[in-house]
Amino acid sequence: MSSFEKLHSDAMGGKWSEAFERCKQDRALWTAKITGMGDTVLHMAVSSGEEKVAANMVKFLVEQDDEETWNMNTVLGAKNDRKNTPLHLAAIEGYIRMCRKIGEADPSLIARRNIAGETPLFLAALNGHKKAFLWLHYLYVGSHGVSSTGFAHCIRDNEDTILHCAVAEGHADVAIEIVHLYKDYLNEMMQRNKKGLSPLHLLASKRRAFKSTSLRELPILAGPIYRLWKVNEKNQATTLEELQAMKDKKNYKGKSILVRFRRYIVFTLVGVPAAFLQLTCSDAGRAYARAHI
Numbered sequence: 001m002s003s004f005e006k007l008h009s010d011a012m013g014g015k016w017s018e019a020f021e022r023c024k025q026d027r028a029l030w031t032a033k034i035t036g037m038g039d040t041v042l043h044m045a046v047s048s049g050e051e052k053v054a055a056n057m058v059k060f061l062v063e064q065d066d067e068e069t070w071n072m073n074t075v076l077g078a079k080n081d082r083k084n085t086p087l088h089l090a091a092i093e094g095y096i097r098m099c100r101k102i103g104e105a106d107p108s109l110i111a112r113r114n115i116a117g118e119t120p121l122f123l124a125a126l127n128g129h130k131k132a133f134l135w136l137h138y139l140y141v142g143s144h145g146v147s148s149t150g151f152a153h154c155i156r157d158n159e160d161t162i163l164h165c166a167v168a169e170g171h172a173d174v175a176i177e178i179v180h181l182y183k184d185y186l187n188e189m190m191q192r193n194k195k196g197l198s199p200l201h202l203l204a205s206k207r208r209a210f211k212s213t214s215l216r217e218l219p220i221l222a223g224p225i226y227r228l229w230k231v232n233e234k235n236q237a238t239t240l241e242e243l244q245a246m247k248d249k250k251n252y253k254g255k256s257i258l259v260r261f262r263r264y265i266v267f268t269l270v271g272v273p274a275a276f277l278q279l280t281c282s283d284a285g286r287a288y289a290r291a292h293i
Contacts, residue, residue, distance in 0.1 A: 008034040011044045015051040019045075024060070030075040038080035046086045051097045054086070058101045076106050083114040091120035091136065094129030103136055107143030110136050110153070117157030125154075125178065127163040128171035131246060137181060138240045151185045159193040168202045175199075180237035 001009075003022060007029050010019040016095055023029045031040055039047070045054040058076070065072040087109045090098035099120070103110050111119050117124070121140065124133035140153070147257055154162045163182075166175035182189060192198045 003029060004032055007041060011041055014048070016045060016050055020057060020060075021054065021095060023057075027071065028073070030061075031078050033080070035080075037082070040075070040078045040080075040086070042078070042086045043080055043084075043089060046089045046095065046098055047093070049093070049095065051095060054090075054098050055101050058105055062105050064152065069222060073106060074206050076102055077112065077177050079114075085109055085112055085120070087112070088114055088118070089118040091124040091129065091132055092127055094124065094127060094132045096132050096135060099124070099132045100135050100139070101273070103139040106281070107139050107240075110140040113156075117155075119153045119156075120171060122156055122162055122165070123154055125171070126165040126169065128166070128169060130171075130172055130177060131243065133174055134177060134238055134243050138243065142240075146203075151182065154182065154185075154189075158195075159191075161189050161191075161193075161199070163189040163199045164193055164202060167199045177237050266278055 003026050007019055007022050010016070010022065011034060023041055023223065029041065034041060035044065042054065042057055045057060061072040061075055077089070079085055087099065087102045090102060103120075110121050113119055121133060121136040124136055154242075163175060163178050166178055178189070179186065190198050190200060192201075
């Protein structure tokens with residue numbers, strides 16, 4: 001049996017200590033595609049939820065980086081047939097520790113795109129993993145040469161933004177963080193995707209978010225209700241210090257999360273995108289709604 005076959009057998013059988021040792025002995029095995037989807041051993045460790053194994057692998061690669069510079073970047077950035085790196089898979093599942101370990105080792109991977117043009121940060125937002133999303137955001141903007149207001153890594157090929165996806169999937173907690181973190185790009189966030197839909201259209205399609213009030217009735221009620229409605233919501237993004245104080249557990253999703261986001265986004269976005277202001281607070285909003293919704 002070849003080294004490749006033994007590695008495949010160990011990884012498929014959950015023998016991670018043996019698989020790790022084989023890769024240490026034969027560096028070529030780190031980038032070997034050992035599944036039909038083109039996954040490497042690190043892809044498999046991540047997708048299997050083996051956080052400790054994956055963390056130890058990344059630690060080893062970082063330590064060896066001085067010896068062979070290509071090694072760490074090549075292994076961490078290896079893509080499967082969907083062009084997903086191990087970090088993409090960690091972001092999809094919301095594995096916070098893995099996102100941190102890989103993102104700290106090579107922050108450029110946070111903006112690496114898969115076959116659909118999705119970055120790991122995008123996928124964390126899409127799947128509602130708030131803590132993983134926040135860690136990837138702060139690791140990326142804190143890396144050398146990256147603008148704190150960069151936006152390209154927040155859009156995929158069909159022109160969906162992370163705000164489109166957070167709203168469409170009902171991840172209001174993530175959407176609220178996005179509104180704060182990317183406040184300089186809210187106008188761009190509110191643009192339509194290739195299907196002609198903006199985040200506002202997607203929010204409007206969530207009828208439960210509006211309880212018994214239809215979208216066309218909302219502008220009539222929004223002004224007086226929201227001025228008097230005391231809502232205990234976040235008025236800023238979770239800071240890095242707050243994030244560091246949290247335990248690395250998946251975030252709890254409470255009930256009626258779209259209702260809370262509906263209330264919040266009206267407060268936050270008034271005065272930012274003109275369309276949203278018109279839709280919620282003026283007579284012109286009713287005309288806008290009839291023409292666009």
